[in-house]
Amino acid sequence: MEFFVQQLLNGLAVGGIYALVALGYTMVYGVLKLINFAHGDLFAVGAYLGLTLLVSCHLAQMLPPFAAVLLVFVLVALMVALIGYLLERVAYRPLRSAGRLSAVVSALGASIFFENALMLIYGARVFVYPDFLRPDFTVTIMGFSIPGMRLLVIVVSIVLMVALQVFMLHTRVGAAIRAVAIDQGAARLMGINVNRIISLVFLIGPGLGGAAGILVGIYYGQIDFLMGWSYGLKAFTAAILGGIGNIPGAMVGGLLLGVVEAMASAYFAVAWKDAVAFFVLILILIVRPTGLLGERTADKL
Amino acid sequence: MALLEIEDLHVCYGRVEVLHGISLQVDEGEIVTLLGANGAGKSTTLMSISRLVNAKSGTIRFDGKDLGKYQSHEVVGLGIAQSPEGRRVFGTMTVEENLRLGAFLVNNEAQKESTLRWIFELFPRLEERREQLAGTLSGGEQQMLAMGRALMAQPRLLLLDEPSLGLAPLLVKSIFQTIRRISENGVTVLLVEQNARAALKLANRGYVLEVGNVVMQDTAQALLANPSVREAYLGG
Numbered sequence: 001m002e003f004f005v006q007q008l009l010n011g012l013a014v015g016g017i018y019a020l021v022a023l024g025y026t027m028v029y030g031v032l033k034l035i036n037f038a039h040g041d042l043f044a045v046g047a048y049l050g051l052t053l054l055v056s057c058h059l060a061q062m063l064p065p066f067a068a069v070l071l072v073f074v075l076v077a078l079m080v081a082l083i084g085y086l087l088e089r090v091a092y093r094p095l096r097s098a099g100r101l102s103a104v105v106s107a108l109g110a111s112i113f114f115e116n117a118l119m120l121i122y123g124a125r126v127f128v129y130p131d132f133l134r135p136d137f138t139v140t141i142m143g144f145s146i147p148g149m150r151l152l153v154i155v156v157s158i159v160l161m162v163a164l165q166v167f168m169l170h171t172r173v174g175a176a177i178r179a180v181a182i183d184q185g186a187a188r189l190m191g192i193n194v195n196r197i198i199s200l201v202f203l204i205g206p207g208l209g210g211a212a213g214i215l216v217g218i219y220y221g222q223i224d225f226l227m228g229w230s231y232g233l234k235a236f237t238a239a240i241l242g243g244i245g246n247i248p249g250a251m252v253g254g255l256l257l258g259v260v261e262a263m264a265s266a267y268f269a270v271a272w273k274d275a276v277a278f279f280v281l282i283l284i285l286i287v288r289p290t291g292l293l294g295e296r297t298a299d300k301l
Numbered sequence: 302m303a304l305l306e307i308e309d310l311h312v313c314y315g316r317v318e319v320l321h322g323i324s325l326q327v328d329e330g331e332i333v334t335l336l337g338a339n340g341a342g343k344s345t346t347l348m349s350i351s352r353l354v355n356a357k358s359g360t361i362r363f364d365g366k367d368l369g370k371y372q373s374h375e376v377v378g379l380g381i382a383q384s385p386e387g388r389r390v391f392g393t394m395t396v397e398e399n400l401r402l403g404a405f406l407v408n409n410e411a412q413k414e415s416t417l418r419w420i421f422e423l424f425p426r427l428e429e430r431r432e433q434l435a436g437t438l439s440g441g442e443q444q445m446l447a448m449g450r451a452l453m454a455q456p457r458l459l460l461l462d463e464p465s466l467g468l469a470p471l472l473v474k475s476i477f478q479t480i481r482r483i484s485e486n487g488v489t490v491l492l493v494e495q496n497a498r499a500a501l502k503l504a505n506r507g508y509v510l511e512v513g514n515v516v517m518q519d520t521a522q523a524l525l526a527n528p529s530v531r532e533a534y535l536g537g
Contacts, residue, residue, distance in 0.1 A: 175402055179391050179394070186385065186389040186390075187402075188353060188373040189373070189389075189451075190454070191374045191378055192405055194374070
C-alpha cells in the first residue's frame with residue numbers, strides 16, 4: 001500500500017508537469033488550430049533560464065532557497081512568456097493566411113532553432129540544478145511519509161491549473177479566449193481583438209511551460225537540451241489524450257499519463273513505461289477518437 | 302446626414318467579384334431592408350460593413366468616418382453591431398456568457414446591467430435559459446440570443462442578417478415585432494431578409510439586390526406595391 005501511494009504521488013507530480021506543458025499545446029491549438037511544436041523547447045528554455053538565474057546570477061546564494069526559487073519561478077515564467085510572444089509574432093503571424101501546413105513547418109523549424117540555440121549557448125551536456133534547493137522535509141499524511149518535494153510539485157502545478165481555470169471561466173478576457181477558440185469571426189463581431197487574444201495565449205502557454213521547466217530542474221535535479229523534445233512529446237500526448245483544444249482535458253490527460261507511467265515503471269518495467277503510456281493513448285483514442293473530454297471531431301488534426 | 306453611407310462598393314472573393322459597386326445609405330433612426338435572392342450579396346454587404354471582408358474598392362462611411370481605416374473589432378467600438386447569418390452563437394458557453402461577450406467593449410458595469418435587463422424584457426425566454434448552454438437552444442432561441450448579444454454592445458446601428466430564417470411563422474411575427482421595439486428605442490436597423498413581405502411591412506425603405514447590384518430602391522410602401530417586386534419576391 002505504501003509503495004502504491006508513493007508511486008501514485010510520483011505519478012501525479014510528473015503528471016502535473018506534463019499537464020502544465022500540455023496546457024500550452026492545447027490553448028494554442030484552441031485559438032489557432034496549430035500544433036506549436038516549439039512549445040516543448042520553450043519549456044526547456046525555461047529550465048535553462050532558471051539554472052542561469054540560480055547559478056550564474058548567484059540568486060541561489062543571495063536569497064534563502066524558498067525565496068530564490070519563488071523569484072526564479074516568476075522571472076522565468078515572464079521571460080519564457082515573452083519568448084513565446086515573440087515566437088508567434090516572428091514565426092506564426094506572418095503565415096496566418098498561408099495555410100496550416102506552412103505554420104506547422106515553421107513550428108518545426110522554431111523547435112530546431114531553440115534546441116540548437118540551447119546546445120550552442122550551454123553546451124551539449126547534462127546540467128545539474130543546485131541540490132540544496134530541493135526541500136528535504138517529509139510530510140506525514142494518514143501514516144504515509146511523503147517527500148516534501150513531491151508534494152510541492154503537485155501543489156504548485158495544481159494551483160497554477162486552478163488559477164488558469166478560474167481565469168478562463170470567470171473573467172471577461174478568459175471568456176474572450178474561449179470565444180476566439182469557438183468562432184474567430186463571431187468573436188471579432190463582439191469587438192474582440194483576435195490578434196491580441198492570440199498574443200495573450202502565447203504569453204500564458206509558454207509562461208506555464210517555463211514554470212514547468214523549473215519544476216523539472218528542481219524535482220529531478222538535472223536538465224539537458226533535448227528535454228524539450230521528450231517532455232514535449234509526452235505533454236502533447238497528454239493534450240491529445242484529454243482532447244486537444246480542451247483545457248480541463250489537458251489537465252486530466254497530463255495527470256493520467258503521469259500516473260500510468262509511474263504505475264508501469266513500478267509494477268511492470270521502467271524500460272517499458274513509454275510503451276505503456278502510448279499504448280494507453282492508443283486504447284483511449286480507439287474508444288474515444290476525440291480524447292477524454294474532447295467534443296469536436298479530430299478532423300482538423 | 303446619413304448615419305451609414307456606402308458608395309460604389311466592390312468586393313471580391315478570390316478572383317470572383319461578388320459586389321459590383323453597390324451604393325446605399327441609412328439615416329439615423331430608420332429601418333432599412335436589403336432584399337434579394339440567395340447569392341445576391343446581402344450578407345457580403347453586412348460583412349463588409351463589419352469589416353470581416355475587405356472591399357476591393359469603394360467607401361463605407363459611418364457617422365462620417367471611413368470604415369476602411371478601422372479593423373473589425375474597432376468597428377464595434379464605433380457603434381455597429383451585427384447578428385450574423387447562421388446566428389453563430391458560442392455553443393459551448395451559456396446564454397449569459399454569450400450576452401456578456403456582446404458587451405465586451407462596454408466598460409460601464411451599470412450600463413451593462415441595464416442593457417441586460419432590457420434584453421431580458423425583449424426576450425424573456427433568454428432570461429429563463431440564462432444558465433443553459435447556447436448550443437442546446439432551439440433555432441428561434443438562438444436567433445434571439447444572437448440579436449440580444451449584438452444589442453449588448455449598445456450599438457447605434459444594428460445589422461441583422463436573416464433573423465427569420467428557419468423559424469416557425471408565429472415566431473417570425475414576434476421577432477419582427479421585437480425589431481420594431483428595438484428601433485423605437487433609438488437603434489437604427491439595417492435588415493437583410495428573404496422574407497420580403499414581412500421585412501417591407503416593417504421597414505421605412507428598401508433596396509433590392511440582384512447578383513451584386515442594387516437594382517431597385519424606394520420606400521417600403523412603394524416596393525410593396527411595385528409589380529416586379531411583387532412578382533419576384535412577394536409571390537405575385
